[in-house]
Amino acid sequence: KSAGEIRHDDVDSLESHFPPCMRNLHQHLRADAHLKYFGRVQFGLFLKGIGLPLEEALVYWRKAFHRLTDDEFQKKSYAYGVRYNYGVEGKRTNWTPYSCMKIITSNQPSAGDHHGCPFKHFSPDNLRDLVGRYGCGDSGASEVLRIAKAGHYQVACTRLFELTRGEVHKQANRIAAGGDAEGAGGGGGMVETIEHPNQFFDMSFKGQDS
Ligand code: SF4
Numbered sequence: 001k002s003a004g005e006i007r008h009d010d011v012d013s014l015e016s017h018f019p020p021c022m023r024n025l026h027q028h029l030r031a032d033a034h035l036k037y038f039g040r041v042q043f044g045l046f047l048k049g050i051g052l053p054l055e056e057a058l059v060y061w062r063k064a065f066h067r068l069t070d071d072e073f074q075k076k077s078y079a080y081g082v083r084y085n086y087g088v089e090g091k092r093t094n095w096t097p098y099s100c101m102k103i104i105t106s107n108q109p110s111a112g113d114h115h116g117c118p119f120k121h122f123s124p125d126n127l128r129d130l131v132g133r134y135g136c137g138d139s140g141a142s143e144v145l146r147i148a149k150a151g152h153y154q155v156a157c158t159r160l161f162e163l164t165r166g167e168v169h170k171q172a173n174r175i176a177a178g179g180d181a182e183g184a185g186g187g188g189g190m191v192e193t194i195e196h197p198n199q200f201f202d203m204s205f206k207g208q209d210s
Helices: 012-017 020-032 037-050 054-064 070-075 078-085 100-105 124-132 137-149 153-176 197-207
Strands: none
Touching: 012 020, 012 197, 020 037, 020 124, 020 197, 037 054, 037 078, 037 197, 054 070, 054 078, 070 078, 100 153, 124 137, 137 153, 153 197
């Protein structure tokens, strides 16, 4: 199962499958009707990766920036930026969504920025709040925070995935493997380490309703 091609008005309903970095960007975009440059690139390429085509992306971002006039949306290069992400402006490169490593190590966020990886860039209180919204319970949240504090950001993200949807994913694997996925877990590690936000999305989407 894959999300396939999605429309601009599908994005909100898919948020439950977003990893923390993208859920955070999506929620700030909704609240502020704006994202700064690196946030637009990080989230825009992620949406491209989950199957939002260029024409739908242009509608999505125009509606998301609803406090702007059409003229401002065009003149402030927001539409250009969307087209750039899809390789039809500027260098005409078919840009790929950022990996976790790229998000963690480059373009460090400053005040007012919402891009980056929450496991690395959030304060403990903000991270606990965001992780708590995934419904992993107090002890699960504490465990995830401990792993993040030790600097293992992607492991923390993977643990969050396991705590909130790992069993579902394991069942999907068992079905895909023809009924025998014993040993796929072991030691509590049921899913492969998250290396990419789109991997988190794909695994979560694939595992739903299994
Ligand atoms: Fe996003 Fe990767 Fe950080 Fe998870 S580990 S929140 S997917 S950047």
